[in-house]
Amino acid sequence: MNRFALPLALFALLVVVLAIGIRHSPEKGIIVSPLVGRAAPGFALPSLTDAHQRVSSQELKGRWYLLNVWGTWCVECRAEHSMLMQVGHAGVIPLIGLDWKDEDDHALEWLAQLGNPYQAIGVDHDGRTAIDWGVYGAPETFLVNTQGVVVYKLVGPLTRESWTREILPRLPRPASAGF
Amino acid sequence: MLPELGHFALILALLLALVQAFFGIAGAHLRRDRWLAAVGPAVAGQFVMVATAIGCLVTAFVSHDFSVRYVAENSNSALPLFYRVTALWGAHEGSLLLWIFLLACWTLAVAVGAARLPPRFAARVLGVLGVVSCGFLLFTLATSNPFLRLIPAAPDGRDLNPILQDPALAIHPPILYTGYVGFAVAFAFACAAMLEGRLDQAWARWTRPWTTSAWAFLTVGIALGSWWAYYELGWGGFWFWDPVENASFMPWLVGTALVHSLAVTDKRGLFKSWTLLLAILAFSLSLLGTFLVRSGVLVSVHSFAADPTRGIFILVFLVLMIGGSLALYAWRAPLLRSAAGFELGARESFLLFNNILLVIAAAIVFGGTMAPLIADALGLPTLSVGTPYFNPTFLMPVLPLLALLPVGLHANWKKGRLRQKQRQILTALAAALVLSLAVSLGVFAQAKILTLVGLTLGPWIILSSLLDPLDRWRRQLSLSRSVLGMTTAHVGVGLFVIALTVVQSFTQEHDVALARGEKASVGGYEFRFEGVRGLEGANYEGVRGSVVVTRGTVPLGTLYPEKRRYFVQGTVTTEAAIQMTRGTNLLIALGDDLGAGRWSVRLQVRPLVSLVWLAALLMAIGGAVAGRDRRYRLARSPAEAAPAAAGAKQAAG
Numbered sequence: 001m002n003r004f005a006l007p008l009a010l011f012a013l014l015v016v017v018l019a020i021g022i023r024h025s026p027e028k029g030i031i032v033s034p035l036v037g038r039a040a041p042g043f044a045l046p047s048l049t050d051a052h053q054r055v056s057s058q059e060l061k062g063r064w065y066l067l068n069v070w071g072t073w074c075v076e077c078r079a080e081h082s083m084l085m086q087v088g089h090a091g092v093i094p095l096i097g098l099d100w101k102d103e104d105d106h107a108l109e110w111l112a113q114l115g116n117p118y119q120a121i122g123v124d125h126d127g128r129t130a131i132d133w134g135v136y137g138a139p140e141t142f143l144v145n146t147q148g149v150v151v152y153k154l155v156g157p158l159t160r161e162s163w164t165r166e167i168l169p170r171l172p173r174p175a176s177a178g179f
Numbered sequence: 180m181l182p183e184l185g186h187f188a189l190i191l192a193l194l195l196a197l198v199q200a201f202f203g204i205a206g207a208h209l210r211r212d213r214w215l216a217a218v219g220p221a222v223a224g225q226f227v228m229v230a231t232a233i234g235c236l237v238t239a240f241v242s243h244d245f246s247v248r249y250v251a252e253n254s255n256s257a258l259p260l261f262y263r264v265t266a267l268w269g270a271h272e273g274s275l276l277l278w279i280f281l282l283a284c285w286t287l288a289v290a291v292g293a294a295r296l297p298p299r300f301a302a303r304v305l306g307v308l309g310v311v312s313c314g315f316l317l318f319t320l321a322t323s324n325p326f327l328r329l330i331p332a333a334p335d336g337r338d339l340n341p342i343l344q345d346p347a348l349a350i351h352p353p354i355l356y357t358g359y360v361g362f363a364v365a366f367a368f369a370c371a372a373m374l375e376g377r378l379d380q381a382w383a384r385w386t387r388p389w390t391t392s393a394w395a396f397l398t399v400g401i402a403l404g405s406w407w408a409y410y411e412l413g414w415g416g417f418w419f420w421d422p423v424e425n426a427s428f429m430p431w432l433v434g435t436a437l438v439h440s441l442a443v444t445d446k447r448g449l450f451k452s453w454t455l456l457l458a459i460l461a462f463s464l465s466l467l468g469t470f471l472v473r474s475g476v477l478v479s480v481h482s483f484a485a486d487p488t489r490g491i492f493i494l495v496f497l498v499l500m501i502g503g504s505l506a507l508y509a510w511r512a513p514l515l516r517s518a519a520g521f522e523l524g525a526r527e528s529f530l531l532f533n534n535i536l537l538v539i540a541a542a543i544v545f546g547g548t549m550a551p552l553i554a555d556a557l558g559l560p561t562l563s564v565g566t567p568y569f570n571p572t573f574l575m576p577v578l579p580l581l582a583l584l585p586v587g588l589h590a591n592w593k594k595g596r597l598r599q600k601q602r603q604i605l606t607a608l609a610a611a612l613v614l615s616l617a618v619s620l621g622v623f624a625q626a627k628i629l630t631l632v633g634l635t636l637g638p639w640i641i642l643s644s645l646l647d648p649l650d651r652w653r654r655q656l657s658l659s660r661s662v663l664g665m666t667t668a669h670v671g672v673g674l675f676v677i678a679l680t681v682v683q684s685f686t687q688e689h690d691v692a693l694a695r696g697e698k699a700s701v702g703g704y705e706f707r708f709e710g711v712r713g714l715e716g717a718n719y720e721g722v723r724g725s726v727v728v729t730r731g732t733v734p735l736g737t738l739y740p741e742k743r744r745y746f747v748q749g750t751v752t753t754e755a756a757i758q759m760t761r762g763t764n765l766l767i768a769l770g771d772d773l774g775a776g777r778w779s780v781r782l783q784v785r786p787l788v789s790l791v792w793l794a795a796l797l798m799a800i801g802g803a804v805a806g807r808d809r810r811y812r813l814a815r816s817p818a819e820a821a822p823a824a825a826g827a828k829q830a831a832g
Contacts, residue, residue, distance in 0.1 A: 002509065004452065004508060004509045004510075006510075007456060007459075007460075007508065008505040008506055008508070008509050010369065011463075011501055011502060011505050012502070014549075015497070015498055015502070017549070017552060017553050018494055018552070019494060072334060073245075073333045073334045073335045073336070073337075074333070074337070075251060075333060083410065095612065105253035108333060138336055
């Protein structure tokens with residue numbers, strides 16, 4: 001082998017390392033929320049569907065719930081919606097919506113069109129609640145337990161895979177909610 | 180319609196890039212000179228198409244077309260016009276488009292300048308650039324199309340990443356990319372020379388201005404990024420050895436070696452295979468830099484657009500480009516050995532040391548950057564490599580490099596004897612040493628070895644760089660732009676060393692407890708604490724202290740360090756107050772409430788910090804000046820220029 005081939009050999013070695021690195025990288029890309037394992041931030045928001053009601057963390061105390069951050073302007077939320085509908089129908093866990101930086105008219109039209117999977121929807125016009133929850137971008141979904149502690153945070157759309165692999169196993173009883 | 184037009188223009192650009200690559204390389208190889216005529220028009224056409232595409236995307240951003248997914252994800256109706264334009268490169272897809280556009284610009288410039296090159300060689304250069312362009316266009320169209328529609332359209336966009344809503348960071352990517360892409364030209368020249376199997380001094384003369392210009396852009400790009408990190412992150416540092424910073428620093432180090440090695444190839448016809456290897460390496464590291472940041476292979480605080488799914492495509496592309504060129508190198512470089520020799524102590528030997536040391540420095544940075552990845556690949560525990568590794572190891576090659584500079588500058592080509600300059604160099608060294616001692620002991624009253632070394636090296640480099648130009652000036656001889664540029668860049672290096680040494684050695688930091696009206700003085704500055712006041716923000720509350728700063732009797736203003744507590748998580752953050760005064764940087768951070776109106780306060784005085792970036796800018800200016808030397812424009816003898824120019828004009832369209 002001539003010495004001029006040495007750089008090529010070294011590069012081949014690097015490629016092997018990079019290839020292994022790429023295979024490992026998906027797990028590293030996850031944004032872990034500092035909220036996980038800590039008390040969920042409190043909120044009390046006007047309800048989207050009922051002008052006289054408020055959606056608050058106080059009411060949800062002592063219950064497991066999923067808080068789903070969405071908005072009609074959000075692209076992935078539309079993709080996620082059919083999965084949310086299934087979760088809503090399954091009734092394993094209440095689904096609470098956080099309509100983030102949105103217009104009420106748009107949101108109501110969206111629900112009329114695509115269906116409403118939520119038990120209640122809080123309206124976060126100025127985005128303060130989302131800041132409290134450390135939301136990076138919609139959609140995001142938080143799993144909160146009976147003590148009001150955030151157990152898990154999902155960044156990006158809820159999929160069947162994340163539902164069965166991440167959320168169901170964290171619920172107290174081995175749920176029979178495979179659909 | 181416009182986004183579809185942009186998409187279509189990109190596809191046409193890809194086809195034209197294929198034409199450019201095929202007819203350029205195959206035409207030159209098969210000696211079908213008529214094929215070469217297609218290359219120039221293909222370059223021009225590709226430029227027009229890419230410019231159209233980028234224009235379409237800018238229009239979509241400016242006109243708030245949220246039916247384009249990329250726009251919806253990176254802009255917002257409330258975003259000011261300036262950031263709507265710069266949002267173009269706010270994420271992966273647009274950054275790639277910017278890359279392609281800059282490559283099209285450089286290629287067009289090469290095609291226009293190709294009139295001075297032999298037609299077949301010019302065709303090969305443009306052909307190789309076409310191959311690079313093909314790769315990027317294919318990657319963009321296949322995995323990262325910025326023109327994808329969003330149906331139904333979003334009513335409003337998700338907004339540009341807030342980190343990028345900053346003037347310095349908004350213009351940082353295009354400048355950095357111009358540098359990265361510029362090394363593609365050096366790379367293309369290297370590949371063309373290997374394909375042709377011929378590399379002479381004229382080749383080096385053609386390659387030099389392109390390389391030097393690219394290097395200057397890269398220098399400015401890196402300096403801008405560092406400046407942003409300093410004032411925005413407020414951690415009181417300007418270089419963190421972060422993977423993203425390293426990714427831009429490695430091509431710079433190798434590019435610096437290339438600039439010097441090209442000088443030897445130009446003047447003496449030596450270092451041929453070495454120059455080729457450096458040209459390949461500089462561009463390979465640029466590619467790696469572009470992709471490491473974007474692919475999520477290396478996760479760092481900067482990587483705002485990590486997407487591992489594109490990793491495989493990137494890897495294949497890297498293998499084809501870098502692996503292909505290195506294979507070409509292994510095959511053809513042995514043919515290009517240089518015959519002449521030189522003595523130890525000749526200028527060639529100094530430049531050889533320069534090259535070796537710079538490559539070692541790049542290897543050290545590379546090792547530190549890749550180590551976590553390698554550890555991961557081998558299943559070792561997660562490894563974090565930071566300043567404790569980089570700072571000492573990086574100094575090992577760099578200190579001798581700097582020490583050789585003032586001597587090597589005055590060495591003769593070929594002969595190992597210094598000119599009559601020996602005494603002047605030593606005088607400069609003595610002067611620098613005296614200055615260093617005077618500054619360390621006289622002004623700052625402390626002296627560590629490294630401080631003395633740095634403060635001696637810096638002025639010595641400056642004095643020694645100025646010897647020749649001053650001599651010529653005294654004898655009323657003219658200075659070529661090459662020499663002027665080189666001198667400017669080397670003075671920049673000297674100033675940089677001084678600034679770095681002063682900042683690292685003489686930063687003074689004191690933690691003091693102050694009550695309202697009490698004073699503390701640090702480094703000649705007097706800080707008077709004026710107490711704190713309550714503060715209420717949108718999602719936090721806190722206190723804001725006021726500190727009046729004076730130097731002697733001159734008031735320098737009031738600084739307001741803050742301490743914030745965010746409601747929800749109870750997180751407490753410290754917002755330091757920073758002020759620049761005549762290059763010295765004052766930083767005040769509020770500590771704890773000690774009761775009875777007393778607060779602990781951290782006072783920091785960092786002298787000469789602005790000089791760090793000014794010195795980098797000076798290096799870049801030096802590069803820009805040197806790259807415009809007249810000699811490069813007269814690279815061919817008039818006799819052979821006439822027929823060749825006609826042929827090349829045909830080739831360039």
